[in-house]
Amino acid sequence: MNTKVNLAGVELKNPVMTASGTFGSGMEYSEFMDLSRLGAVVTKGVANVPWPGNPTPRIAETCGGMLNAIGLQNPGIDVFCERDLPFLQKYDTKIIVNVCGKTTEDYCEVVERLSDEDIDMMEINISCPNVKEGGIAFGQNPKAVEAITSEVKKRAKHPVIMKLSPNVTDIIEMAKAAEAGGADVLSLINTLTGMKIDINRRTFAIANKTGGLSGPAIRPVAVRMVYQTAQAVKIPIIGMGGIASAEDALEFILAGATAVSVGTANFSNPCAAADVIDGIEDYMNRFKVEDIKELIGAVK
Amino acid sequence: MKTKELCRIISQEMIGPEIYSMWVQTDRIADQARPGQFVTLYSKDRSRMLPRPISLCEIGDDKKSIRLVYRVAGEGTREFSRLRSGDDIEVMGPLGNGFPMEEAQGKRVLLMGGGIGIPPMVETAKQLSGDVAAAMGYRDALFLTEELSRCASLYIATEDGSVGTAGNVMDAVRENHIRCDVIFACGPKPMLKAIVDYAGEHKIPCWISMEERMACGIGACLACTCQSKEVDGHSHVKNKRVCKDGPVFPASEVEL
Ligand SMILES: Cc1cc2nc3c(=O)[nH]c(=O)nc-3n(C[C@H](O)[C@H](O)[C@H](O)COP(=O)(O)OP(=O)(O)OC[C@H]3O[C@@H](n4cnc5c(N)ncnc54)[C@H](O)[C@@H]3O)c2cc1C
Ligand SMILES: Cc1cc2nc3c(=O)[nH]c(=O)nc-3n(C[C@H](O)[C@H](O)[C@H](O)COP(=O)(O)O)c2cc1C
Ligand code: FES
Numbered sequence: 211m212n213t214k215v216n217l218a219g220v221e222l223k224n225p226v227m228t229a230s231g232t233f234g235s236g237m238e239y240s241e242f243m244d245l246s247r248l249g250a251v252v253t254k255g256v257a258n259v260p261w262p263g264n265p266t267p268r269i270a271e272t273c274g275g276m277l278n279a280i281g282l283q284n285p286g287i288d289v290f291c292e293r294d295l296p297f298l299q300k301y302d303t304k305i306i307v308n309v310c311g312k313t314t315e316d317y318c319e320v321v322e323r324l325s326d327e328d329i330d331m332m333e334i335n336i337s338c339p340n341v342k343e344g345g346i347a348f349g350q351n352p353k354a355v356e357a358i359t360s361e362v363k364k365r366a367k368h369p370v371i372m373k374l375s376p377n378v379t380d381i382i383e384m385a386k387a388a389e390a391g392g393a394d395v396l397s398l399i400n401t402l403t404g405m406k407i408d409i410n411r412r413t414f415a416i417a418n419k420t421g422g423l424s425g426p427a428i429r430p431v432a433v434r435m436v437y438q439t440a441q442a443v444k445i446p447i448i449g450m451g452g453i454a455s456a457e458d459a460l461e462f463i464l465a466g467a468t469a470v471s472v473g474t475a476n477f478s479n480p481c482a483a484a485d486v487i488d489g490i491e492d493y494m495n496r497f498k499v500e501d502i503k504e505l506i507g508a509v510k
Numbered sequence: 511m512k513t514k515e516l517c518r519i520i521s522q523e524m525i526g527p528e529i530y531s532m533w534v535q536t537d538r539i540a541d542q543a544r545p546g547q548f549v550t551l552y553s554k555d556r557s558r559m560l561p562r563p564i565s566l567c568e569i570g571d572d573k574k575s576i577r578l579v580y581r582v583a584g585e586g587t588r589e590f591s592r593l594r595s596g597d598d599i600e601v602m603g604p605l606g607n608g609f610p611m612e613e614a615q616g617k618r619v620l621l622m623g624g625g626i627g628i629p630p631m632v633e634t635a636k637q638l639s640g641d642v643a644a645a646m647g648y649r650d651a652l653f654l655t656e657e658l659s660r661c662a663s664l665y666i667a668t669e670d671g672s673v674g675t676a677g678n679v680m681d682a683v684r685e686n687h688i689r690c691d692v693i694f695a696c697g698p699k700p701m702l703k704a705i706v707d708y709a710g711e712h713k714i715p716c717w718i719s720m721e722e723r724m725a726c727g728i729g730a731c732l733a734c735t736c737q738s739k740e741v742d743g744h745s746h747v748k749n750k751r752v753c754k755d756g757p758v759f760p761a762s763e764v765e766l
Contacts, residue, residue, distance in 0.1 A: 234730035241512045262747040267723045269733040271560045283732045285746035425559050477725045478559045
């Protein structure tokens, strides 16, 4: 049975990775699972300098999901390269570094800094709904998507994944713009902007007022967007949004995703990603699937 | 490897208005746990994805069980309160750092708890020997007073004045002229603030247990941060993770 998949020349032992921001740099979760089982670890977004993030409360539970407005707190690229990368490099898994920024220059600085590091890919987050500048501003206009993609591509020595926002009218337009800018892979979806009001305190449940909705509640939206995008672009897609089981992951793969990320589910089960890998293998055994590639985009 | 465990509930009873006490069977957590640490509980209803953090109230003498005392605050804790002995519950832990018991060795310790900050003080009191005072603040109805008075001189404050000092824990400390060399406290923020001010005034070393909304519970997601006075060694900003770097912090390290 073959579970290997290929993303822009990078071969993953299986299509399952962790979603940025839900898994840190893997350190904490390594006490719960062997990171070498994962197709790849996608790290928390990292910027050129440390970011303090948003005030608390930063999260709120909602039915079948959660809102978060962490605000991309991160220790900055220097600490990340000195501390987190050497840790991850001990494992037999691919390393995908998620990059955030406020300006094009910020993104480019991080991308250049990563060029000489021993990583496998970069994922550029142009879709974070929780920071005032940068983030989503780059992800909601096709011209901006294409421009930032090509700026990053000019500097990157590793394959570039552009992470798209679902908070747009037409996901296909954004996907095509990223492809035109030279993106090697697309990631979707990031969180959907939402709000929760605490009726007892008569205030917003999270300090930032709005937050990004994730978890099983958003899965049908994500599957639909992955499907539509897969019909419209030639580059591979990493699908995510509410994956908590192998069945969920397989929906994305059948809809056209070459790989999948497990995010919010890590919070209810720290071994969620490993369980998804086991479940995909069971499914392949049960239905006598020789190669996982037979499943990718099999539902037209 | 650490795991989330499926644990058997040994017993569950209501010990106060909307306050429940649950003994859970788990050798592994009981064996490793320290006072002031917490566990996370998981809902069977998958529409509630996030863990509920609950402090360790007691560790069984045989080190095969833990006691959790919690208030029904919403749907998650409501679900837990309906479980009966023999039912299962998913538990992860022990999590966080716990109280620095070595700092209390041979000293006059004052434990201060308010509301649902009272439960962790029981195991803490049990594991301290010598001169231990406990000042506990209740809204009205009392709970865990028997357990606390067994291992500490217990002073009670009630908001309605029905028992002990009328007012809060600080009123009880002043009224009873409690002297101490070190303070361990857990409770709502305004109470912690008053305690930290008092400790600062009297130059008493003080540790406080903080509360924040949690998602991962293990230090990965950065949901549960509190503000630190200095740039933190892990985050490289003035933020610490309550679930991993805490929940117990030296009062001098965090902003309230
Ligand atoms: C370290 C720590 C230790 C705790 N120990 C105890 C204890 O020993 N006894 C006890 O009764 N309570 C304790 N709490 C508070 C307890 O976690 C909440 O009351 C509980 O999560 C409420 O869940 P719910 O589903 O009933 O409420 P809901 O309001 O329906 O919960 C919705 C979401 O908000 C979160 N949430 C709600 N209130 C709190 C809160 N006060 N703190 C953190 N998250 C919250 C829930 O976990 C859940 O994710 C502790 C909290 C922390 C952070
Ligand atoms: C707490 C939290 C933090 C996140 N941080 C990031 C981030 O730093 N960068 C990023 O690109 N996406 C971030 N995301 C989005 C996830 O990677 C993912 O796209 C989204 O949550 C949907 O997947 P899920 O439903 O499986 O969680 C974050 C999500 C959550 C819940
Ligand atoms: S809850 Fe995730 S870091 Fe504390």
